[in-house]
Amino acid sequence: MKELIVLGFILYALCFILTKMKLSQSLSQTSKTVAHDADSTNAKLLTQAGFVKKEAAGIYSYLPFGRKVLAKIEAIIREEMNAIGGQEVLLPALTPLENWKKTGRDKVDIAFRPTEKTVLGWSHEEIITPLAKQRIKSYRDLPFAAYQIQTKFRNEPRAKSGLLRGREFLMKDLYSFHTNKEDFEEYYEKAKKAYFKVFERCGLKSFLIAAGGGEFTENVSHEFQVLTEAGEDRVLVCEKCELGWNAELETTKCEKCGEKLEEKKGSEVGNIFDLGTKYSDAFDLNFVNTEDKQQKVLMGCYGIGVSRLVATIAEVWSDEKGLIWPKSVAPFQIHLMSLGKNEEAAKEAVKIYEMLSKETEVLFDDRSCGAGEKFADADLIGIPLRMVVSEKTLEAGGVEIKKRNEEKTEIVKTSELLKKDFEKII
């Protein structure tokens, strides 16, 4: 069963996300010029490499390359949320104002108000709690957890840093419901582990940081921070122990090893909250306990910024030449190109394209431009493995392969290409 799920996900990633594309025909195109208003590395590179297009402050379109990265991250998140028992739902973006009045969050500045009686969802406690109320009668109906991957809207006065802080963004939000504190805490720990897994699978090292609850709760909450200069938060970390503290807490030494903490900038890619009974109180969400008495349900909520993850990966995995996608989230696994005007080489490249795209995801730079431009674009787009076919490589015995994150090149015989263990090459 588990193997079937994993296999399905791999094939799903290979298929739904489309396995092949000719760069000459792609709607995603590179650009030589940097957008004048690109205020961060992720905005600059993702725009220039054809992953996104900025439509307005904090609002982006995802072009085919970007859509593929999103889909891969979504698949990783779904797998990990299903693994901790999350049931997938889809809640509306357009939500009734009356629900927000019950929690007092109707006056929050960041909320868009399309009509007098509606609010564009910037979080969904106000929708999931009444939904859970319809489901929960007794202790037998608990615990459960539901999640969605959905577009959120926040009227950020300072939308900036590319996809890091948007006014419209993709988010995964999971909500859990429990009879008692122990049960909640057990699930909270499970969610923590699932979160570390998600970020690790996306190629990111994350630090767990205790924080305040903000608009969400008065109880404990934790942030998952990824260290990057583009981050908006200041965090104190012990790299050795992989622990971190909010810089506002004035801790100076690691609580585990005692060494001096380093102050770094971080990007908050996820957060988890102990909601206590805040929303259960507001919506009168009760259950009948084993002693036949009404009791308040305990809730937790767990968010991951899906589009912010794209931006954070771009910040962490890039150099002066462009993006360097971890293979788990790369839009393609191989960036194939033919160079020069040799007809035999051009034909061989097409043959290799057709052959490889049966096995993995291939982007084929079939454009007529020069070698310099093709190499520069390959570095900019950042596909894990580059493969060059030219008169020269054929004379040397085959195709030249090079990893995006290494300088070393290697010639591989065309006939040997398919025999190679792709997992190892890439």
Next chain:
Amino acid sequence: MKELIVLGFILYALCFILTKMKLSQSLSQTSKTVAHDADSTNAKLLTQAGFVKKEAAGIYSYLPFGRKVLAKIEAIIREEMNAIGGQEVLLPALTPLENWKKTGRDKVDIAFRPTEKTVLGWSHEEIITPLAKQRIKSYRDLPFAAYQIQTKFRNEPRAKSGLLRGREFLMKDLYSFHTNKEDFEEYYEKAKKAYFKVFERCGLKSFLIAAGGGEFTENVSHEFQVLTEAGEDRVLVCEKCELGWNAELETTKCEKCGEKLEEKKGSEVGNIFDLGTKYSDAFDLNFVNTEDKQQKVLMGCYGIGVSRLVATIAEVWSDEKGLIWPKSVAPFQIHLMSLGKNEEAAKEAVKIYEMLSKETEVLFDDRSCGAGEKFADADLIGIPLRMVVSEKTLEAGGVEIKKRNEEKTEIVKTSELLKKDFEKII
């Protein structure tokens, strides 16, 4: 390659959409009472069977069963759109008002306006056209097609008929770009065929009907109508020739066979438009032709109401007892239940549940309620194959199987269950 895609999709459907669920633990629950404001069969049944929850007029949450159906329909649509060269993108819902001013559609009544300068996208010509402008320089860059599956918002004054006419709904919109009329028409025919395939794969017979372009274009357009009493449109159809005409056109006889047309009610599940140069004019979308002259790009647009499809399927595939999902879009393939208090039967049911869910998607009614309630709920939820395990069925030699759309029951030995060709049973 094609086989790999198909295999991937099947496994994807089996996995991502989750293969097993115990009804006792599901957030989707049946209800004995009909919602007082359910104004249509789909609203009534989808709500009662735990697929959706109404949040406000024309606004619904999708519970796990409903989310699964959506995901299956989305996968079918993606496959068919990719097959006609569609490149998947994701455009924002929050769009700049200035774009809508250029086409004169800024004053359209159905548009939500969250701020003075923004419009919630109710269609996306105003976003995709400037995006295409960035991509298209010469005739060499054409044709291409891009699509998205995304939430649309329309402030319908008469949101009604459940998911048939919502204020927030899921839509697939594809846009195509061409150098000349012939190329456009060739693609338009391709899209027509893909649309028939999508609806057929969703278990629906659709009629192609010539219609006006409404807010979209002055040129030709076609609707895909599915006949149902819940539909809002009146259409004249020739069932023999599978052709239809808009009732406002006053045609009385089939243009093909000459027989008298029947007036029916229809639900518009898709539409395709020849946009001509309407949007290319507004955004000055040109290409350099083979004679090195600037020429306007021709556009087409192609919509499918994804959430409306859920509702239409529910209208067409239901009876007085409940829903009858076509297996291609059913949330599960098997509805397994254990009846009675016999411990051996209960254990056998769990064994069968674990065994079958390795092969296909199983919903297991493990609740402690009576046989009558379990049978009624199975009919209400509408999974294609019902499987009963009880003392009686075990005495008779195994489990009782029955298709949702047939009265006939059959006893199958437990040991034979896995040997059966599931495709044939279901």
